[in-house]
Amino acid sequence: MKKPLKYVGYFIAITVLALAVLLSYVKFALPNVGEAEELKIDYTKERIERGRYLANTVTVCMDCHSKREWAKFSGPITPGTLGMGGDRFDQSMGIPGVFYAKNITSSGIGRYTDVELFRLITAGVTKEGRAMFPIMPYPYYGRMDKEDIYSIIAYVRSIPKIENNVPESEPDFPMNFIINAIPPKPVHQSKP
Numbered sequence: 001m002k003k004p005l006k007y008v009g010y011f012i013a014i015t016v017l018a019l020a021v022l023l024s025y026v027k028f029a030l031p032n033v034g035e036a037e038e039l040k041i042d043y044t045k046e047r048i049e050r051g052r053y054l055a056n057t058v059t060v061c062m063d064c065h066s067k068r069e070w071a072k073f074s075g076p077i078t079p080g081t082l083g084m085g086g087d088r089f090d091q092s093m094g095i096p097g098v099f100y101a102k103n104i105t106s107s108g109i110g111r112y113t114d115v116e117l118f119r120l121i122t123a124g125v126t127k128e129g130r131a132m133f134p135i136m137p138y139p140y141y142g143r144m145d146k147e148d149i150y151s152i153i154a155y156v157r158s159i160p161k162i163e164n165n166v167p168e169s170e171p172d173f174p175m176n177f178i179i180n181a182i183p184p185k186p187v188h189q190s191k192p
């Protein structure tokens with residue numbers, strides 16, 4: 001092989017290798033948001049009421065995870081659909097993939113422990129270790145007071161069960177790699 005051609009060959013080989021290492025790192029070593037710690041939340045009446053207020057008017061969990069009556073002013077939640085999920089966010093909205101707001105009644109998230117739910121809401125990683133797309137606004141929730149997250153969990157656990165199988169979310173390429181680098185480590189603040 002001619003010398004310059006040999007260097008081009010080396011260059012390509014090294015670039016391909018570096019890219020493979022980088023992609024494997026992102027795919028298999030990330031997201032790195034730490035292990036879920038021990039946590040058992042008391043679902044007190046006070047927490048459930050505080051959580052009801054937060055989830056419906058401040059963190060608006062229920063707005064995304066329920067059906068809405070868009071023909072009415074401000075699209076109120078359709079009665080009987082609270083937390084059942086199913087809303088689809090996709091390429092038609094400029095989103096890199098298809099993401100579904102999940103069923104957050106007990107039939108959807110019954111498999112989660114409190115600590116796994118806490119990590120999901122604040123760090124965007126599912127029970128199965130999948131990084132979620134930040135349409136689910138976990139980068140903001142990770143800055144809230146932990147006590148308020150406990151209240152949200154207590155409330156979400158209290159809503160009536162609705163059976164509704166929501167499809168898995170599917171990020172497009174290259175978002176299926178990038179997505180693992182998105183979840184930040186939560187930095188909780190205290191309520192004033």
Ligand code: HEC
Pocket residue numbers: 055059060061062063064065089099100101102103104108109120121126127131132133135136137141152156169
């Ligand atoms: C702007 C819309 C939106 C808001 C607000 C929102 N979510 Fe989500 N949520 C989503 C989407 C979309 C997904 C799926 C993301 C994915 O699969 O990558 C999701 C996923 C979840 C999951 C995963 C369930 C599973 O089966 O793994 C839980 C639990 C959840 N959200 C709870 C909440 C809670 C609690 C709040 C409020 C603190 C909230 N969400 C606020 C859109 C939203």
